[in-house]
Structures are given as C-alpha cells and as structure tokens.
Amino acid sequence: MAIVVVDYHKGNLSSVARGLVRAGGEALVSDRPEAIAAADAVVLPGVGSFADAMAYIDESGQGDAVLDVIAAGRPFLGICLGLQLLFDRGNEGAGDDGREWVEGLGVLSGSCTRLESARLKVPHVGWDSLDVTPLGRRCPLLDGVPEGTNMYFTHSYAVADDADPSVVAARTYYARSFPSVVWHGSVFGTQFHPEKSSGTGARVLENFVRITQGAA
C-alpha cells in the first residue's frame, strides 16, 4: 500500500513522508505523474502559493494524475495548500499576471481567499483548535480526535464561505470561521499540518494510513 507524497519542487517533504512512515504507512516522495497515478493513496502537501502550485501541477501532469486517483476512489489527503487546491479557485498570487482567480482542481466547490483582519495578525501561525462538525464526528480521519483539539497552522489564505458546507468536517475561527478539515468520500483535507502537530497530528496521520489500508 504505497502512499505517494506529491513533490512539486517547492519545499522539503521529508517531515510529511516520515510522519506517514511513523504512522505505520509506506510512503515515498515522487514528482512523476505516472507514480502518482499508480499510487494506492496520495498526499498533496502544502508549499508555495496557490497560483505557483497550480501552474506547476498543471504543466507537469501531476494535476491530472491526482484527479485520476480521486476519480478511482483511492484515498487522498491534501495538507494546507493541498486542501485549498481541491477547491474551484483561489486568488493567492492570481494578481501577479492580472487575473482575479486561478482555477484549482475543482474537486470540491468553493473559493480560497485571504484571511483579513484589522485586529489580528496574519499569517495565522501557531496552535489553534478544531470545532468538529456533525459530519466530522463520523469522519474516519478524525477518529479519536476530540472537539477542541489543537493543531499547528501556518497560512494566510483559507477556504471561503462559499464552500459546500456538506464537506466541512471541522472549522477553525481566526479572522473568520474557515473549514479546517474537509471530507468527501475518499477525499480528505486538513488546513493544519498534521506532520507538525505532535501527538495529535500523528493521530490524524495514523487514521489516514488506516483508511488507505482499509481501502486495499
């Protein structure tokens, strides 16, 4: 059951890969669309900006490979930006070439926009709590993760209010209430970094590994 961690050349992914291995999974990092398409499960980590990441993913063929994996019902986990890319569109970095929006993978409906606050500091950096929704209480990714659990966040953009509420498994409030865990079928996403969230994050990775094993 190989979990492929998608490398889109924006940062070091060893902590994600090692986190999955510690959780009992078999993980490898790859940038090859063929390896991604053939994976039993895929993790899309979050590094860089929405516009940069989508440009690379589209051009490299990684995006199509990810969509194939999702269409086949194989488990998928998007982390941070990797969650945001699942949605229809985002405006981070879009203005650099005069666009209002950059198209995302379009697996889930909604937009990703900046957290704006006159009072609070942005980026949202540090440990913040999950407000688990009724959907989240049934979500296998959050098995054993109680209401109010703190996870490590570092981001300036988040999924906006136009997100399909039927996929929101947890929300977090900072500047506004935003989806911090999403779930639809075999597709999961976390706005926080489970690989940087100590023991509580390890629980989420263990759950994902278990999901991949159950799907075998």
Next chain:
Amino acid sequence: MLTKRVIPCLDVKEGRVVKGVNFVGLVDAGDPVELAGAYDREGADEVVFLDITATSDNRDTTIAMASEASRRLRIPYTVGGGFRDLAGMVAMVAAGADKVSVNSAAVRDPELLTVAARAFGSQAVVCAIDAKQTGPNAWEVYTAGGRTPTGIDAVRWAEEAARRGAGEILLTSMDRDGTKEGFDIPLTRAVSRAVPIPVIASGGVGTLEHFAEGVLDGEADAVLAASVFHFGTYSIRQVKEYMASQGIPVRLDF
C-alpha cells in the same frame, strides 16, 4: 482560539548543545534533535536551534542537524544564527527547517528579508532583533551576537522588517538576557504594537510569572526561554499550566 506559544531555545555549536542540560532519560543530552524531541513530548509548541558556531566552515554540521530534525521532530522548528546570504537560508530550508531566523545579515542588507520571503513565504522568515535600551522607550539594534551597535531604532527596524516580508519577530532584550529579571516589557509591548506580525519575546525569564507577563503585559504572541528549561527549573507543562491559570490560552492537549 489561537494559543500563545512556549518555545525552548537550544544553543548549538558544531552540531552539539552548548549549555548544560538537566534532562532525565536522554541517551545523548548533547544531541540537539534528541533534546528537541524531549521538549516536544513535554509540550513545547516549537523549538528554536540557535547556531553559535563561530566560523562558517562548520555550516554543514548545522545543515545535517536540520535535516535530522526534519526526519525526527513532530513540531515546527526554526534554525537561526550565522546566515550571511540567501544561499545559506535556501540550504537550511531545503534541509527541512520550517523557518530560518536572520539577524545581522538582514540589518546589513534588509532586502534579504524580501527575497527570502519571496523564496519560502513570509511564514518561514523570522527576523531576530537584539535590542538594548538607550533611553526611556528607546532601544538600539545590536548585531554580531550583541557586540556591534548599529544606531538603528529597534521599533523602527521591526516595522521595516515586517514591511519587507519577515513573518515573525524574535525579539531579545540584551539588557535582560541571562538576568532572570523577566522580559523587557516596554520593549516587547512597543514592538508588538508596532508590527502586524507575531512577536516572540526573549531574554530574561526567571520565574513562571515572567512567562505570563510577556503575553499579558508585553502583548507577545510567543515566549521563548533557554536556561530555565535546560536546567529543569520549570517543565514546559508547568509553564503552560501557570499561563492557563492566568487566563492565557495555551495548548495543553499533548
């Protein structure tokens, strides 16, 4: 609610922890990654590795440590000290550091913060400021590990660093560092109010009250300490429980 962070800082020289460490059950108390792992289990929200290797020749050791940390740690970590240019910061981030902290090099060339933020995102760029009081509500930036006065106003510099792309300010009071008299509260508050990015208070912690003061009076987003943790004066949980008792939101579910 976003919690206030408690961050132990480890001084590292040529890949080894410098200050004495009182930790029970460590195989190798001089191994910075092993010590950081122990702090993770105790509830540290992040760790900072401060490289005080005198020469840049041994930079590879620090990069190897960062790479080892990215494999073994389950919490974010920052590597600071000794950066001269973007290339050095790129190497550290490529090795797996979540954040790099830059001090003297940014004072010398403030544009470095901008190019670093463009390369890794602001969240990965920490501007460390060593400040010394020069008058009522006036503090001067020092560089080169506190040896060189710059004539630059610390609050102004913090504002510029934020404008140029730094994602956090690691603020150390040179007057308080090592004194155990508590953070320089007016300094911390002045910087915290001046910048739209998180401020980590550093320098001077001796008691549990000092940690809480850094947040309640200094308005810091995170508090950093070294010796009180290394010498086992307080555990991280003790600090957090005290802060919680003062009404400060902290992470205790670990």
